[in-house]
Amino acid sequence: MKIAYNHLVSHIQEKPSVEMISEKLFQLGHEHEIQGNIFDMEFTPNRGDCLSINGLLRDLAAFYTVNFKQDICNEKLDTLKIDFTNLSKDICPNISFLKIEVEEIPAAYNGCLDSYFSELGLNKNNFFTDVSNYISYEIGQPTHCYDASKIEGKLAFQELDLNCEFETLLGKKINLKEKNPVFFLNDEIINLAGVVGSKKTSCNKETTSVMVECAFFVPESIIGKSIKYDIQSEASHKFERSVDPKCHELVIRRFIKIVSEHAKIKKMSLIIMNYQKKKFQLILPKLMKLLVSI
Amino acid sequence: MSNNKDIFSPKIIKDSGSLHPINHMKDSIMSLLVSFGFEIVDGPEIEIEEFNFDMLNIKKTHPARQMHDTFYLEKKSNVLRTHTSPVQIRGMLEKKPPIAFISGGKVYRKDDDSTHLPMFHQVEGILVDERISFAQLKDLIYKILFSLFGEDVELRFRPSYFPFTEPSAEVDILSSEGKWLEILGCGLVNPIVLDNCNIDSTKYSGLAFGLGIERIAMLKHQVNDIREFYKSNLDFLSQFK
Numbered sequence: 027m028k029i030a031y032n033h034l035v036s037h038i039q040e041k042p043s044v045e046m047i048s049e050k051l052f053q054l055g056h057e058h059e060i061q062g063n064i065f066d067m068e069f070t071p072n073r074g075d076c077l078s079i080n081g082l083l084r085d086l087a088a089f090y091t092v093n094f095k096q097d098i099c100n101e102k103l104d105t106l107k108i109d110f111t112n113l114s115k116d117i118c119p120n121i122s123f124l125k126i127e128v129e130e131i132p133a134a135y136n137g138c139l140d141s142y143f144s145e146l147g148l149n150k151n152n153f154f155t156d157v158s159n160y161i162s163y164e165i166g167q168p169t170h171c172y173d174a175s176k177i178e179g180k181l182a183f184q185e186l187d188l189n190c191e192f193e194t195l196l197g198k199k200i201n202l203k204e205k206n207p208v209f210f211l212n213d214e215i216i217n218l219a220g221v222v223g224s225k226k227t228s229c230n231k232e233t234t235s236v237m238v239e240c241a242f243f244v245p246e247s248i249i250g251k252s253i254k255y256d257i258q259s260e261a262s263h264k265f266e267r268s269v270d271p272k273c274h275e276l277v278i279r280r281f282i283k284i285v286s287e288h289a290k291i292k293k294m295s296l297i298i299m300n301y302q303k304k305k306f307q308l309i310l311p312k313l314m315k316l317l318v319s320i
Numbered sequence: 321m322s323n324n325k326d327i328f329s330p331k332i333i334k335d336s337g338s339l340h341p342i343n344h345m346k347d348s349i350m351s352l353l354v355s356f357g358f359e360i361v362d363g364p365e366i367e368i369e370e371f372n373f374d375m376l377n378i379k380k381t382h383p384a385r386q387m388h389d390t391f392y393l394e395k396k397s398n399v400l401r402t403h404t405s406p407v408q409i410r411g412m413l414e415k416k417p418p419i420a421f422i423s424g425g426k427v428y429r430k431d432d433d434s435t436h437l438p439m440f441h442q443v444e445g446i447l448v449d450e451r452i453s454f455a456q457l458k459d460l461i462y463k464i465l466f467s468l469f470g471e472d473v474e475l476r477f478r479p480s481y482f483p484f485t486e487p488s489a490e491v492d493i494l495s496s497e498g499k500w501l502e503i504l505g506c507g508l509v510n511p512i513v514l515d516n517c518n519i520d521s522t523k524y525s526g527l528a529f530g531l532g533i534e535r536i537a538m539l540k541h542q543v544n545d546i547r548e549f550y551k552s553n554l555d556f557l558s559q560f561k
Contacts, residue, residue: 053478071384249383
C-alpha cells in the first residue's frame with residue numbers, strides 16, 4: 027500500500043523528515059520502501075488496522091504528537107427508506123447505506139481529495155468513486171458506490187453457492203463458482219461483496235445521486251476471492267485483514283463532508299444496521315494465559 | 321582413418337564433482353548449530369494441514385493458507401510443506417523439554433521471481449526449556465550471524481509477526497552498499513503452539529528461528545538472481561567448489 031509522506035506529516039506536530047518516519051516505521055515492524063515522498067508499505071497480515079493514513083498515524087502516535095482531527099458532517103441525517111434484506115447476517119453483521127444527491131459534479135477537486143490524487147499520482151474515475159477511494163485511504167474502510175438512479179427495487183445480501191456469469195464494473199466477465207457473498211437487486215447480482223461491483227449499477231462521470239454501501243464482512247467470506255477471479259481489489263485486501271465494524275457512522279459523515287466541500291448537496295439520508303448481539307464472555311483461564319504470555 | 325583431431329567436438333570435463341552451493345551452505349549452517357548443541361530432526365516434505373498450519377497457530381484466514389500461496393495435494397488434505405516448522409511440531413510431540421532441535425530441507429511456496437522460488441531450502445531451530453528469554457534468542461542469533469558473516473557485520477532486529485512466535489522479529493544485516501537486507505525470522509514460541517504440543521506453557525518457554533538458505537547463499541556469494549542456483553550451469557556452479 028502506498029502512503030504519501032505529506033499525508034502523514036500534515037498530522038504530526040513535530041514534522042519529522044521522510045528518513046525519521048521511515049526509521050520509526052521499521053521500529054514499529056512496518057516494512058516499506060521509500061520512493062521519493064511515498065512509503066510503499068508491506069504490512070504483516072495481523073495489522074489490517076494499519077491499512078490507512080489514520081491506522082499508520084495511530085502507530086506513529088507512539089513516537090510523535092499526532093492530530094487525528096478530520097472534519098465530519100455533524101448534521102442530523104434523515105433515515106433512509108430502503109427495501110433491503112440481509113439473508114447472511116453472520117457474514118455481514120454490520121451494514122449501512124447512505125443516499126446522497128448533489129446539484130452538479132465538481133469540475134475539479136480541492137483539499138485532501140486533490141492532494142490524494144496528485145501526491146500518489148493516481149488516475150481519477152468519477153467523483154463519488156474517487157471520494158470512496160480517498161475515504162478508504164484515509165480511514166481504512168472500503169465503501170461501494172452504486173448509481174442511485176439504477177437501484178430500484180428489492181436489494182438483498184446473501185452468501186450463496188453460485189454458478190453464473192458476472193460482469194464487473196471494469197467490464198471483465200467472470201464465472202462466479204461455489205460459495206460467494208453477493209448483493210442482489212431484484213434477484214440479479216449487482217456486487218461481489220467486498221471485492222467488486224457490477225457494471226450495471228456502477229457510477230459514471232454523470233452520476234449525481236449515489237447510494238453508498240458501507241459494510242463489515244467477516245474475512246473468511248472474502249479471503250481468496252480476488253485471486254480466484256483474478257481481480258485487483260484493494261477493498262478485498264482490507265476486508266481479508268478485517269476492518270473496524272464500528273466505524274460506519276464516522277466513515278459516512280466524513281464522506282458527506284468531503285462531498286459537501288466539492289458540491290452542493292440536495293438530499294441525503296442514512297441507515298445503519300447492526301445485527302451483532304452485544305455479548306462479552308470473560309474466560310478467566312484464557313485471560314490468565316494471555317497475561318502470562320505477555 | 322584420419323589422424324586429424326575434431327576441434328568442434330565438446331571437451332570432456334574430467335573434474336571431480338562437489339556439493340551444490342545450496343547443499344554446502346545448508347550443511348555448514350547445520351554443522352554450526354549442531355556445535356551449539358542442537359539435535360537434527362527430519363520430517364516429510366508432504367505434510368498434513370494440521371502440522372503445517374493448525375498446530376502452528378496459523379488460522380484459516382491467514383494469507384499463507386490460500387491456494388495461491390500453498391501447493392495443496394489430494395483434495396486439500398495434504399500440502400507440500402511451506403516451512404520446516406512442522407518438523408519441530410513432530411519433534412515436540414515426541415519428546416518433552418528441555419529440547420533443542422534443528423531441521424533443514426526443501427520447502428514449497430507459490431512464488432517465482434528473481435528473489436523467490438517455488439522450492440527453496442530452510443533451516444529452522446527451536447529451543448524449549450524453563451525460563452527461555454528473548455535475550456537468549458538475541459545472543460544465539462548474534463552467534464549464528466557472526467559465524468556466517470564475520471563479527472564486523474552490522475545487525476538490526478525489527479519487530480514482525482509470525483503466528484507461531486510471540487513476540488516475533490526479523491533480522492537484517494547491513495550490506496556493503498549500505499542497504500539493510502532481511503536474513504532471518506525469529507521469536508519466542510507462542511504459548512499456544514507449546515500447548516498444542518502438550519507442553520505446559522506456564523512452565524516452559526521457547527525460542528525459534530528460521531533461515532532461508534538460498535538468501536544467505538545469495539548474500540555471501542553476491543548472486544543477484546536466485547534462479548542461477550538451479551540452472552545446472554556448470555560455469556556458474558563450479559565457482560563454489
